[in-house]
Amino acid sequence: MDGGGRNLGPLSGAGPAGDRGVLARLSGLSRPLLDRLARRSFPSRRLRGSIPIAQRLPRLLGPLGIASAFGTLALTGFVASGRYEAFIAENGRPLDILARLAGFGVERVTISGISRLYEHEVLDAAGIDARSSVVFLDVREARERLMQVPLIASVSVRKIYPNEILITQVEREPAxxxxxxxxxxxxxxxxxxxxxxxxxxxxxxxxxxxxxxxxxxxxxxxxxxxxxxxxxxxxxxxxxxxxxxxxxxxxxxxxxxxxxxxxxxxxxxxxxxxxxxxxxxxxxxxxxxxxxxxxxxxxxxxxxxxxxxxxxxxxxxxxx
Incomplete structure (x- = not known):
């Protein structure tokens, strides 16, 4: 009995009788009211951490990570074995290869002012050969290398797109x-x-x-x-x-x-x-x-x- 003389009965029971009592009392309430009561009594607390990691990551991330790891290991082995240096020596740097495929390979080198040096000596000193490309040739580095040749007093290196290099040099006069x-x-x-x-x-x-x-x-x-x-x-x-x-x-x-x-x-x-x-x-x-x-x-x-x-x-x- 409550203070008003009403017998509420147990809100929960240990068996089916208790459940029927609660349902009997709630059956008179409207559906929207029941929903509001449920939300107040059991608020939603779906935390981010509770979502499985497999559902939060992109589906292809796992295979891509595995492929990247295997690719890194393969590249490391390729470099460590010395085959990468051999590949570069035979074909040139990867960027130069791409530039040559795009039509920017060095097809002609014009040397002005050459007198006592041979052409192959100038090209070897400048680091220019069939593996080079006009796009990725470092003209400053080529000039510095040529200035290390004792017979060359001064020199300039220019790019002429798409396929030519111009070297203008002044040689010292041997006496x-x-x-x-x-x-x-x-x-x-x-x-x-x-x-x-x-x-x-x-x-x-x-x-x-x-x-x-x-x-x-x-x-x-x-x-x-x-x-x-x-x-x-x-x-x-x-x-x-x-x-x-x-x-x-x-x-x-x-x-x-x-x-x-x-x-x-x-x-x-x-x-x-x-x-x-x-x-x-x-x-x-x-x-x-x-x-x-x-x-x-x-x-x-x-x-x-x-x-x-x-x-x-x-x-x-x-x-x-």
């Missing part, structure tokens, strides 16, 4: 060959080494030998000029002890003084004109003393001269 410690180098007029002697393209250049001979190249060229008609016969000049020159003429050493070398050469020119001195059996002419000329005979000529002196009759003496 002579310099031999030191058995090695030959090509030098400019100021003595700067600009190339190595690798073939016969520089064979006609003057040759200087010895320590710091490259820095005295101007003096040596002046001696060749002073030699006049003998200049073509000068094969090389050796800078001796950092003080004087010895010239090599057709196998004959011409030893010049430390000072007055050009005047000494003028004396040699006169001797050759009047006495044909260089045609005799000699291996050296010493011009270091201003008042005399000292010659050194070949071994055969020296032996013959000694033998001839032995055969000369001795002068008769007087008895005392």
């Amino acid at each position: 002579a060959l310099w031999q030191r410690n058995g090695e030959l180098s090509v030098i400019a007029a100021d003595g700067t080494v600009i190339d190595e002697m690798r073939d016969d393209r520089y064979a006609a250049l003057p040759l200087v030998v010895g320590e710091n001979a490259n820095l005295r190249l101007k003096d040596y060229l002046g001696l060749i000029e002073a030699a006049g008609p003998l200049a073509e016969r000068v094969k090389a000049g050796t800078y001796v002890s950092g003080r004087r020159w010895t010239l090599k003429l057709d196998g004959v050493d011409i030893r010049l003084p430390e000072t007055g070398a050009q005047e000494a050469l003028a004396r040699l020119v006169r001797l050759e004109r009047n006495n044909r001195l260089l045609e005799k059996d000699i291996i050296a002419i010493d011009l270091r003393m201003p008042d005399r000329v000292v010659v050194r005979l070949t071994e055969e000529a020296a032996a013959a001269r000694l033998e001839s002196q032995k055969k000369k009759p001795k002068a008769k003496g007087t008895d005392t």
Whole structure:
């Protein structure tokens, strides 16, 4: 009994009788009212975390992740095995391959100002070959690589779309060959080494030998000029002890003084004109003393001269 004298009965029962009692009391309520009561008594609390992860992720994400993982492993193995480097060496970089397929491969390279370098030397230095593409060629890097070639004084690299590269260069002028410690180098007029002697393209250049001979190249060229008609016969000049020159003429050493070398050469020119001195059996002419000329005979000529002196009759003496 409640305060109003009504018997409500149990709201819940332990068995079917209890359930029937509750249903009997609620059966008189309208359906909309029942729905509102249900929502107030049992509010919806569907949390995001309660949704299975398989329903929240895109359906293809799982297969794509697996494929990506296998692709990464395959690429790592491809690179680690060295096959990637071999592929690049044979076909070029992937971006260059795509650019070539799109019609931007390097089909022509125009080199302006080339004189003593060979075309393949310029292309190798610039890093340009059939695997390159105009689109992805780094002209700044190509120029820096070309500037490392000693014979190149200045250079520019331009792209001409779709298929051409233009290289404009200025080469240093080689003036002579310099031999030191058995090695030959090509030098400019100021003595700067600009190339190595690798073939016969520089064979006609003057040759200087010895320590710091490259820095005295101007003096040596002046001696060749002073030699006049003998200049073509000068094969090389050796800078001796950092003080004087010895010239090599057709196998004959011409030893010049430390000072007055050009005047000494003028004396040699006169001797050759009047006495044909260089045609005799000699291996050296010493011009270091201003008042005399000292010659050194070949071994055969020296032996013959000694033998001839032995055969000369001795002068008769007087008895005392």
